[in-house]
Each structure stands twice: as structure tokens, then as C-alpha cells.
Amino acid sequence: MESSKPHAVLLASPGLGHLIPVLELAKRLVTHHGFHVTVYAIAASASPVESQSLGSAASSKLLHVVELPPADISSLVDADAAVFTRIVVMMRETIPSFRQPSPR
Numbered sequence: 001m002e003s004s005k006p007h008a009v010l011l012a013s014p015g016l017g018h019l020i021p022v023l024e025l026a027k028r029l030v031t032h033h034g035f036h037v038t039v040y041a042i043a044a045s046a047s048p049v050e051s052q053s054l055g056s057a058a059s060s061k062l063l064h065v066v067e068l069p070p071a072d073i074s075s076l077v078d079a080d081a082a083v084f085t086r087i088v089v090m091m092r093e094t095i096p097s098f099r100q101p102s103p104r
Contacts, residue, residue: 005034005035005036006036007036007037008029008035008036008038009037009038009039010022010025010038010040011039011040012041013042013091014090015087016050016053019050023057026039026062027057027060027063030062036063036064038063038066039064039066040068041054041065041068042067042070042091043067043068043069054067070094071089071094072093073090073093077089
């Protein structure tokens with residue numbers, strides 16, 4: 001039976017400062033607005049805090065968390081490239097896997 005709830009899909013770029021606000025928005029969409037929410041997170045060098053945040057969100061059963069594998073950008077940017085540049089390239093290279101059908 002299909003649910004009548006709207007389904008939101010959110011993509012968090014790498015980094016704890018991006019992940020936490022996306023998870024908070026997802027939780028609010030579920031608890032205050034009755035959405036089903038899927039959060040895609042890029043698992044690029046996840047810190048223990050990032051891993052804990054993703055695990056906690058996934059175990060809460062409020063939302064669905066999908067960890068995307070990090071794209072190999074080593075041939076696309078220099079090792080000493082700015083963090084901003086590396087994130088932009090990683091996001092661009094991750095979009096194809098994000099476009100796969102979302103689980104509900």
C-alpha cells in the first residue's frame with residue numbers, strides 16, 4: 001500500500017558542518033510535517049563524529065540514511081587543492097550515484 005506522505009530526498013555534502021544541518025532538517029520534516037525523508041551522505045573520510053551522527057540518524061527509524069561511496073577525485077584535482085575545490089569536484093562526481101532511484 002502506497003503512503004500518502006510526501007517524500008523528500010536530501011543530499012549532504014562532505015563535512016560535519018554540512019551533515020548536521022541536513023540531518024536536523026530531515027528530522028524536522030518528519031516530525032513536524034509528516035514527510036518520509038531519505039538523506040544521502042557522502043562517506044568521504046568520515047570522522048568518528050560523522051559516523052556516529054549517521055548511525056544515530058539511521059537507527060532512529062525516523063528517516064532513511066544512504067551512505068554514498070566517495071568518488072575517486074585523485075586524477076581530477078591536485079592533492080594540495082583547496083578544500084572548497086575538492087568538495088565541489090567530489091559533489092560533481094557523486095551526482096550520478098545520487099540520481100539512482102531513491103529507496104522509500
